Amino acid sequence: MTATINGETRTVRDGSTVAELLAELELGTEGIAVAVGGQVVRRATYTEVALRDGDAIEIIRAVAGG
Amino acid sequence: MNSDTLRIGDLELTSRLIVGTGKYPSLEVMQAAHEASGTAMVTVAIRRINLDDRSGKTLLDYVDRTKYAILPNTAGCTTAKDAILTAQLARELLGTNLIKLEVIGDPQTLYPDTTETIAAATELVRDGFTVLPYIVDDPTACKRLEDVGCAAVMPLGAPIGSGLGICNRYSISIIKERATIPVIVDAGVGTASDAAIAMELGVDAVLMNTGIAAARDPIAMARAMRLGVEAGRIAYLAGRMPKKLYATASSPMHDLIGT
Numbered sequence: 001m002t003a004t005i006n007g008e009t010r011t012v013r014d015g016s017t018v019a020e021l022l023a024e025l026e027l028g029t030e031g032i033a034v035a036v037g038g039q040v041v042r043r044a045t046y047t048e049v050a051l052r053d054g055d056a057i058e059i060i061r062a063v064a065g066g
Numbered sequence: 067m068n069s070d071t072l073r074i075g076d077l078e079l080t081s082r083l084i085v086g087t088g089k090y091p092s093l094e095v096m097q098a099a100h101e102a103s104g105t106a107m108v109t110v111a112i113r114r115i116n117l118d119d120r121s122g123k124t125l126l127d128y129v130d131r132t133k134y135a136i137l138p139n140t141a142g143c144t145t146a147k148d149a150i151l152t153a154q155l156a157r158e159l160l161g162t163n164l165i166k167l168e169v170i171g172d173p174q175t176l177y178p179d180t181t182e183t184i185a186a187a188t189e190l191v192r193d194g195f196t197v198l199p200y201i202v203d204d205p206t207a208c209k210r211l212e213d214v215g216c217a218a219v220m221p222l223g224a225p226i227g228s229g230l231g232i233c234n235r236y237s238i239s240i241i242k243e244r245a246t247i248p249v250i251v252d253a254g255v256g257t258a259s260d261a262a263i264a265m266e267l268g269v270d271a272v273l274m275n276t277g278i279a280a281a282r283d284p285i286a287m288a289r290a291m292r293l294g295v296e297a298g299r300i301a302y303l304a305g306r307m308p309k310k311l312y313a314t315a316s317s318p319m320h321d322l323i324g325t
Contacts, residue, residue: 006114033159040154065111066086066275
């Protein structure tokens, strides 16, 4: 299936959870936050939330700013 | 100044200077500037990660959260919808309800979109956030933001990154006079005297980034800004003398020699 991750269309394994996606992207769970379909996914539920075809996913971090 | 703490919502701050983390020559210089500024709260921005760059240290490695409260911002957002999601992501990331709400209406002036800012503030307050909105120096807009439950209002002194100082002292004074929540001048401060002027108007704090980060020596400027904010605050509390059109001699005018 495909998902839009940070505005980029990517292929994601069918039925992946958020935790599996982060592992596939070689991202830890520290220092980031995730939203799927405009809803924030709590860190504690990364292993439970399954992604669906066409999901829009945001993965963010803190950067320098004013 | 120890008893003169700043309260924003449930938060108590020992410094009236809030400092950004952007545009420093290096993160080490930023760290030293934060230290020199005496600040108790620093701002950070929220951005998408680069999916192809998983390199090492991040900004948060350079901010000691035992010393500084973190104020995430929604900088760059142009709609209430995006600002709300950005705030919610920041809360999940940083474990804070604080949000510097910024909804930009125009890319050249970076003036806020008042309508979208008020809409986003309303929703974020409802969602439990402590909302500090960046807004125009407009007393009506500030009042509306207070009415919807913001914890402070942050009128601009001048456009972001312009260093033009406090362009309209009168509107800032009116905003402060009418507000029952803290007023923080956000943006426009270019040098220490600008910070002092803002504080002399009676505002509760000043938030700045470029004024320190873009100085030739950001660490020295951070200290200057600290002193400017403190001087302005003390002068405000001391109560300045009234302005007069004509001179009043400081020395006696009687018993003069040779007359």
